Amino acid sequence: MIDVRLFSKVLIANRGEIAIRVAKTLHNLGIRSVAIYSDADQDAAHVRCADQAIRLGASSADSYLNPQAVVQAALESGAQAIHPGYGFISENVDLARACQQAGVTFIGPNEHALDVMGDKIRSKNHVATAGVPMVDGVSEPGLSDAQLVEATKNMAFPMLIKPSAGGGGKGMHVVESHDELASQLETARRVAKAAFGDDTLLIEQLVRAPRHIEVQVLADTHGNVIHLGERECSLQRRHQKIIEEAPSVLLTDETRARIGQAAVDTAKSVNYVGAGTVEFLVSDAEPDKFYFMEMNTRLQVEHPVTEEVTGVDLVEEQIRIAAGEPLALRQEDLTFTGHSIEARVYAETPAAGFMPSTGTVLHLAEPAGSGVRVDSGLRDGAVIGTEFDPMVAKVIATGTDRAQALARLEQALDEMVLLGVNTNLEYLQHLLRDDDVVAGRMDTTLVEARLNDMVFDTPSEKHAQIAAQFIHQIVQAPTSAWEYDGFRLAESAPITYRVDYPADEPTRFDVVLQSNTQLLPTGAVNEFVYRDASGVETVTVAAEAPTSQGTRVWLASNNFTGVVLVLDHKAQVLDILATMESEERGVDPQVRAPLPGTVTAVHIDDGSEVAAGDPVVTIEAMKMEHHLKAPLDGTAAIHVKDGQQVRLDQNILTVTGHDADDADDA
Structure with missing residues (x-):
C-alpha cells in the first residue's frame, strides 16, 4: 500500500458553479480551499464559500487568465496544489509549467498531454497516427487566413472552423460557401x-x-487507465452543449466497449494523468462508426451525470491522483446504475435570439428532491454581467431509467425560479418535451431545427394586473389607501397603470386597479397570493429600482416567468412626450449598445458613407459577438474604438441621413 497524504490547502483557479463544486469536495476531504477573483466577482458566491479568497486583479486577464498570478496566489496562501476547474486556463500548458517551477502541484495532466491534447491540431495529428478514424480537414498550425482558404479549395461544403486552443463551442463557425470563408x-x-x-x-x-458522444477517463501516475462510460451531448446550439446525459441510448454494448477502449488508448498514448474526456462524432445512421474529435484535458461541465450513474466523485479522484494515489477502481469493478440528465441554465433570452441577459438576482429558488442535484454559482443579490460565460447553473436529475430522469428534470426546471435576469429555463422545458428527444432520436442539428417552431409564454392581462398591484400596493405602499387585510379605492379617482412587455412584438396593457383584487404575502420571500374575481393564484414577484421610465417588475407564475415594465402616471406622461419627439425625428440615427460589452471591431472609418443594414461595429459580451448595423443611409460619426468597454444603451455611432444634409444645403 502506497502511503500518500492529501493536500491540506488547494487553490481553485476558477469561478462560479465549478469553483463551488470543487470547494465542496475539498471540504468533504478536510482540505481548506482558496478562491481567486477579479473585481467583477468580489462579492460572488464562490468567494463566499471558500475558506480564503484572494483578489488577483481588475479583469479576467489579470486574474482567471493569468497563470503567473494564479501560481503566485497559491504560494502566498500556502496552497500546495491548484485545481483549474474548466474553461479559462484549465488546459493551459503555461499554468502546468508554472506550477512545476514553483513546486505547486497542478491537479491535471502532465505538460506533454496538455501540449498534445490541449491543441486540436496537434491532437488530431497525434491520434491519427494511432489509426483512429478522423474527419477530413486542414489541421496544420501557423496557416494564415489566405493559406487556409487555399488549402480548403478542394474540400466540399459545408465546413466547420474551430479554434485549435479552445472548447465550449466558442469561435466555431459553419461555412456554407467560399464566398463567406474569409x-x-x-x-x-x-x-x-x-x-x-x-x-x-x-x-x-x-x-x-452527427451524434456527439464523449467518454470519461481516469488515469493515475502508476500507469492505470480506466473509462467511466459515455455521455450523450448531441443537444447543442451553435456547437454549445445544452443538455447532456449518461448513458447514451444510441450505443450497443459492443460499440460502447470499443469506444471506451479507444478513449483509454488515446489517454495512454500521451501518458495521461488525471480526469479527461475523449470526444467522438458518431454516425446516427451507422452508430457502430465513430470519429475522433478532440480530447479535453480537464473536468467537463457535464461531469455530474457520470458521477450520478457511477457513484464516483470525479473531483475527489482528481485530487487523489494528483497526490500520487493509485486508482482504487478497476475497469471490471465499475457499475452503471440508472440514467442521469443535465440541463445548463443560461442567463439569456431565447425569444430574442438568445441575447445574453444581465442584471441582479432579485429572487432565487433552486429545486430539490429525490434524484435532483443543482450545481450553481448563484445567490440572491448576485450581479450577472457580461464579462463571463452566461451559464449560471446546472440542474441534474437521475432516475432508475431515462423516462424517470426526464420527468424529474422537467419538474425540477419548472420549480426553479430566478428573477432579475432572463434565462433559458422555458426553452429547456420545450426541448425535454420534444417527441424526438423523449424517444432518444437526436443529433447535433435538432435544437436549431426546433427553434423556429417554439412559442414562448407571454404575459396575460392577469399578469399585468399583478405587476401593477405589486407596484401600487407593495412598492409605493400608500399609507391610507391600501392595507393587506382589505382596501378601498376612491370611486371618483380610479388608479391606472400602463404595463408594457418589451419583446419583438411589444404588448401593452392599460390596467385599472379594482377594489376586489388583492396581493397578499404568504410569509415566504417575494411570494404572494393574488386574489381576484376568478380565484387565487400564488405568484413570486420582485421589482428593480424605479426609474423615470417606469419600474421593471419580475414575476413567476404557472404560465409566465419574465419581466414587464410598469408605468405610473408620471412615467406615462414622460413616455408620451418621448414618443412624440421620436416621431418628429423619424428613424433614430443613433446606434446604441444592446448590452454592456467590449468593442471588438469597428468596421468603418469615421465619416464613412453607410447604407441601412451595413455592419458598423461588433461588440463582444459573454463570449458571444453581436453585430450592430447602420439604421439608415448617411454619414457615420463613430463614438467608440476597438477594445473599448461600453455600457448598456451607450451611443456607439450616429448616422446623419442624406435628407438632413439636403435640408442643411437648402
Whole structure:
C-alpha cells in the first residue's frame, strides 16, 4: 500500500458553479480551499464559500487568465496544489509549467498531454497516427487566413472552423460557401484570441446530423487507465452543449466497449494523468462508426451525470491522483446504475435570439428532491454581467431509467425560479418535451431545427394586473389607501397603470386597479397570493429600482416567468412626450449598445458613407459577438474604438441621413 497524504490547502483557479463544486469536495476531504477573483466577482458566491479568497486583479486577464498570478496566489496562501476547474486556463500548458517551477502541484495532466491534447491540431495529428478514424480537414498550425482558404479549395461544403486552443463551442463557425470563408475566418480568429489567447484555427468537413458522444477517463501516475462510460451531448446550439446525459441510448454494448477502449488508448498514448474526456462524432445512421474529435484535458461541465450513474466523485479522484494515489477502481469493478440528465441554465433570452441577459438576482429558488442535484454559482443579490460565460447553473436529475430522469428534470426546471435576469429555463422545458428527444432520436442539428417552431409564454392581462398591484400596493405602499387585510379605492379617482412587455412584438396593457383584487404575502420571500374575481393564484414577484421610465417588475407564475415594465402616471406622461419627439425625428440615427460589452471591431472609418443594414461595429459580451448595423443611409460619426468597454444603451455611432444634409444645403 502506497502511503500518500492529501493536500491540506488547494487553490481553485476558477469561478462560479465549478469553483463551488470543487470547494465542496475539498471540504468533504478536510482540505481548506482558496478562491481567486477579479473585481467583477468580489462579492460572488464562490468567494463566499471558500475558506480564503484572494483578489488577483481588475479583469479576467489579470486574474482567471493569468497563470503567473494564479501560481503566485497559491504560494502566498500556502496552497500546495491548484485545481483549474474548466474553461479559462484549465488546459493551459503555461499554468502546468508554472506550477512545476514553483513546486505547486497542478491537479491535471502532465505538460506533454496538455501540449498534445490541449491543441486540436496537434491532437488530431497525434491520434491519427494511432489509426483512429478522423474527419477530413486542414489541421496544420501557423496557416494564415489566405493559406487556409487555399488549402480548403478542394474540400466540399459545408465546413466547420474551430479554434485549435479552445472548447465550449466558442469561435466555431459553419461555412456554407467560399464566398463567406474569409470573413468567417476573421471573426473566428477574433473570438478565439479573446476567449483563449490563441487565434490558431483548423477547418474540418462538417458532418451533417452527427451524434456527439464523449467518454470519461481516469488515469493515475502508476500507469492505470480506466473509462467511466459515455455521455450523450448531441443537444447543442451553435456547437454549445445544452443538455447532456449518461448513458447514451444510441450505443450497443459492443460499440460502447470499443469506444471506451479507444478513449483509454488515446489517454495512454500521451501518458495521461488525471480526469479527461475523449470526444467522438458518431454516425446516427451507422452508430457502430465513430470519429475522433478532440480530447479535453480537464473536468467537463457535464461531469455530474457520470458521477450520478457511477457513484464516483470525479473531483475527489482528481485530487487523489494528483497526490500520487493509485486508482482504487478497476475497469471490471465499475457499475452503471440508472440514467442521469443535465440541463445548463443560461442567463439569456431565447425569444430574442438568445441575447445574453444581465442584471441582479432579485429572487432565487433552486429545486430539490429525490434524484435532483443543482450545481450553481448563484445567490440572491448576485450581479450577472457580461464579462463571463452566461451559464449560471446546472440542474441534474437521475432516475432508475431515462423516462424517470426526464420527468424529474422537467419538474425540477419548472420549480426553479430566478428573477432579475432572463434565462433559458422555458426553452429547456420545450426541448425535454420534444417527441424526438423523449424517444432518444437526436443529433447535433435538432435544437436549431426546433427553434423556429417554439412559442414562448407571454404575459396575460392577469399578469399585468399583478405587476401593477405589486407596484401600487407593495412598492409605493400608500399609507391610507391600501392595507393587506382589505382596501378601498376612491370611486371618483380610479388608479391606472400602463404595463408594457418589451419583446419583438411589444404588448401593452392599460390596467385599472379594482377594489376586489388583492396581493397578499404568504410569509415566504417575494411570494404572494393574488386574489381576484376568478380565484387565487400564488405568484413570486420582485421589482428593480424605479426609474423615470417606469419600474421593471419580475414575476413567476404557472404560465409566465419574465419581466414587464410598469408605468405610473408620471412615467406615462414622460413616455408620451418621448414618443412624440421620436416621431418628429423619424428613424433614430443613433446606434446604441444592446448590452454592456467590449468593442471588438469597428468596421468603418469615421465619416464613412453607410447604407441601412451595413455592419458598423461588433461588440463582444459573454463570449458571444453581436453585430450592430447602420439604421439608415448617411454619414457615420463613430463614438467608440476597438477594445473599448461600453455600457448598456451607450451611443456607439450616429448616422446623419442624406435628407438632413439636403435640408442643411437648402
